[in-house]
Amino acid sequence: MTTGAAARARKRSHGPRHRQDMVAGPDPLFGPGLRIAHEKDRDTAGGGPAALWRLPVLVGMTARLGWRADRWGLLAVAAGQLASAAATTVTYLTTQRLLTGMFSAGPAGRKVEMLTSVLVVMVVAMMVRGLSGALTTGASGRLGPRISRSAHTALLERAAEVELARMEDPAFHNLLLAAQRGADATRRVTERVVGLSGGLMAIVAAVAVLATMDALLVPLLLLTLVPQAWGMARTVGARHASITRWMELTRQLDQLSMLLTHRESAEEVRVHRMGRFLLHHYRRLAMHSEQEQARLARREACVKMIAGAVSGAAGAYAYGLLAFLVATGRMSFAVAGTAAFAIRSSSMSLTSLVMQTQTIHEDAMYIADWRRACTRADESAIPSPGARLPGDPEVISTHRLCFTYPGARRPALDGVDVRVRRGEVVAFVGENGSGKSTLAKLLAGLYVPSEGAVLWDGVPTNLVDRRDLFDRISLVSQDFVQWPFTARMNVAVGRADRPLDERLLRRAAAAMGAEPVVARLDDGWDTLLAREFWGGTNLSGGQWQRLGLARAWYRDAPVLVVDEPTSALDPTAEIEIFDRIMELAGRGRTVILITHRLASVARADRIYVLDGGVVVEQGTHDRLLRSDGVYAAMYRAQAAQYEAAG
Template sequence: MIWQTAPVWTTAWTLLLCIQGLLPGANVYLSKLLVDNLVVAMKAGINSESWKLVIFPAALMATVLLLTQLTSAALGIVRTIQSELIQDRITALVQEKSIAADLFFYELPEYHDRLHQARSNASGRSLSLLENIGSLLQNSITLLTMATILLPYGAWLPLVLVVSSLPALYVVVRFNRYYYQWWEQTTPQRRRAEYYDFLMTQIYSAGELRLFDLGDHFQGAYTKIRDRLRQETIQLATQQSLTQLAGSISALLIAGSTMAWMLWRLLQGFLTLGDLALFYQAFNSGQSLMRSALSNAGQIYSNSLFLGSLFEFLKLQPEIQDPPYPQPLSLPIQQGINLRNITFRYPGSQRAILQNFNLTIPAGKIVAIVGENGAGKSTLIKLLCRFYDPEKGSIEIDGIDIRQFAVKELRRLLTVMFQLPVTYQNTVAENVAISDIYSQPSCDAIQQAIRDAGAEEIIAKLPQGYDTQLGKLFASGTDLSGGEWQRIALARAFLRQAPILILDEPTSFMDSWAEHDWLDRFRSMAKNRSAVVITHRFTLAMRADIIHVMQAGQIVESGTHDQLIALGGLYAQSWQAQTETNSQLTLSSIN
């Protein structure tokens, strides 16, 4: 992924690391040369030859130090570029997978756990992994140069370096694996803590939070979770520190013993002061580098565990996919939509929302679906949009199962206003245009959609008209009431000139005056479209060509408004009850 994202910068990064890995060995060797030349110069006294002996290795050391600084600065720039590119790439991958995921994924806690794990660690861990790989490469190169320098003093010395660093590797691997297991197990608790924080800091719940005095309640719940997580984190860190301390003491004892052996060799006359300086720097650096290299290896292992969550998330495959050979769409729709013997239950649920369900939506007609809450009305929308596939049965457009169409092509046939429309924090024009954004709708088309939705008065009151920023998340934003947001969403649905129009409770937030005005124009707006309207309002349902009454996942009555009233069934009883309620309210207002 790193190579695919930034091949040029990764090549530059690798070369700079190799150079930086060789420079410390060169510096150590030059320090030996400088010390030995200083000893010779001190014996010879101050003269031009003595100065030459000292200046040459000193100049080379200065050059090496300068190169070290230059490569370090260059590496900093390259790492920043790499990290930004990789972070954006991983974020894009997570976003693409989230967009492609089936709607039912969002109803599974396991999916949210995986998404949380992928998002919370993906960028940071990937960058940390990149740093670990770079450090391991650089340290390994430097370590090899140090080992080469130490070999003349004893072939066993590089082995001592390895042995003295093994405790550090044990600590890193053991702790990181244990920490990863703890982190994975506590994901639900950390998500819940973030949820409580969201409730306390966002406008979504600000009203009820204050009205019901819920601040202390949610803060207490948040604190309880954080107290537990903090205590467990401190306990893990304490165990790691104590184990690291034991490993460091053992490494120090080994280093001290080796240094004592070198001093004994110096006193015996087998070594020079330059040899001792060289050995001290090489062995001390080698021991430090060995610990760092093994620590980097352990961190790579740890980060690979965490990044496993990212790649597990990226492996998720949606079940709603295009067929191998999609059928072409034929427009206009001639016959209509047929739902045949549909049985459907939501993933993880044993209750069938629809069972052997049948429904016909004739082409070019307005079909209203009414019924009690939970009857399965909104589920029909999800099936028609192919957010889900039925367990049994088929949904057909002009006799062709919608599973035979490409998913995007199918969804271009529909325009939908959902029961809880999204309140996009953009301008009015962008809010409306977003339903057909790739077609770049004209200002005239946007204005016509606003008129169709009966939202002209709303726009007239806004400070910048169609350019007004809606919502309060960004500067200079203007918020709308629920009914006003609904009419903006209604305009969004009308703008998209799709042959199938689906409206879920389009007037639920409208006052009676706005609803009456809109209903007078509804049939002309739905002209030449196959329209499905889900509603509890009989004033809207009576304008449909056919009304279907749903109860417990079945169509129990069908007909026009007059036919259903004459039938005297469930629809007629509900109509009578609503009429009596309205009459009583009218009399009360008069009195």
């Protein structure tokens, strides 16, 4: 096939209805992670006339949030807007009376008396409008933050209960990012809905007044609405479709910005001179966003030009028709003047309404993302309730356990059978990526098996109330959280569901050798362990590890899972910590240990050797050495390193 024929074949295979990824090939930093979703060539999907029909639904969603967050504030806003609309209607009607009185025949004294009463009514209406505006502003200023807090809280409550595997899904992360913007948008939408409803009420009042004067005047007002509404719908739909399609790029730009500014990466950025490198790639990726924004701006300019031209022509026709009706005697000057005033005022309100509608619709789309994220989080939540555990587990086991991470092609575990009895120390060893940490997380109920089962006293974990299961687990993960809290709270969060127990806190620190760490801090237990905040400090890796182990001890759970618990400790401290872990098993706790340091697992009751997600050996330290298999080879290799170092 010739080059031209191949190109035509590719064109035919993709078809004219679909766009190509706007970033071709793998990204030098993010590989296949930089993905711009295939979309139909109509990037106004979700826009157009359908956008207007969805707007009441989206605004109604915000209203329901407002009702739950502050119903009295919402009612105050509604009352203020209704009062303002009534005052606007009275203003239009009194304007007609004022013009009629001014140009009518009759005694001057009677005209002054009539005009005075009309002016009094107009002034009162204007005062009511001003007071209702103040009421609306005050109420919406209180309502907006409460709605935003309610939306953020609802999202975070659900995110905290989502299955761990779901949290590692990039698509769900994109949705969470959009949902966080949606939670922020609820406050803006609340404030803008107030402005929109005010403009809408003014237009409704103008329509009502014009209808009482002459039904033919109503279409003149509505003529200016249609083109502007069409332009708004087209613009907002295109912008939201673009933002959704480029969400992955937005996250990656945020990641590069974080690497340039966060403390964790600051040392390597400076020593390895990575600043210019990261800035280069930030600019490179940002150019894609700039090009997309320029494309949207060009499209928006075209849409606004068309909408403005049509709207201007409609306005000229409306005023020309009024002039014609007055000239031919079909309408009085007072009615025409009132109609012109109403059209002019409502046109200004309409301009504000269209602008408010455009921003509301864009924000409300993010609120729709917020709602979708809450729904998907509910669907992916850890099931509750389930079967209650009768007590602390006597046996934790697996049967033909298989697990594949979302989006992965190969299973992380494939047909694994292990058994852990109460009071035992069971170690998982193997090369990096062999499945040790994944297996431990499955035993702890953090993941649900893809196939097979994890059994706690014969009950599968996918049928257990896993909140009840988690209550029996202490976890020291390989990258445990270094909370930006005080030293006291860094330990006490091990039992955040209970009141702080100072006596247990100090026992935990003593048991895991954290007392000397705290003693050297300026404010002791009250020292803030976050250098990025005023008055904060930071700890070394070994000091953090002692606090992390103290946190697990403070939790006082029957099953302890420790993943590389001594990787940042010196050899003497390492031996001390392993001795303390063994003591926990002697007091009836079950210990699941993951480590690369094979000398530390010699006293384990049983050792499982994993390779490529499969258990290849199991037994005691002595038995595995005698079998002269994978474990023995690993052990001898480490021993030779120590001998060479000595």
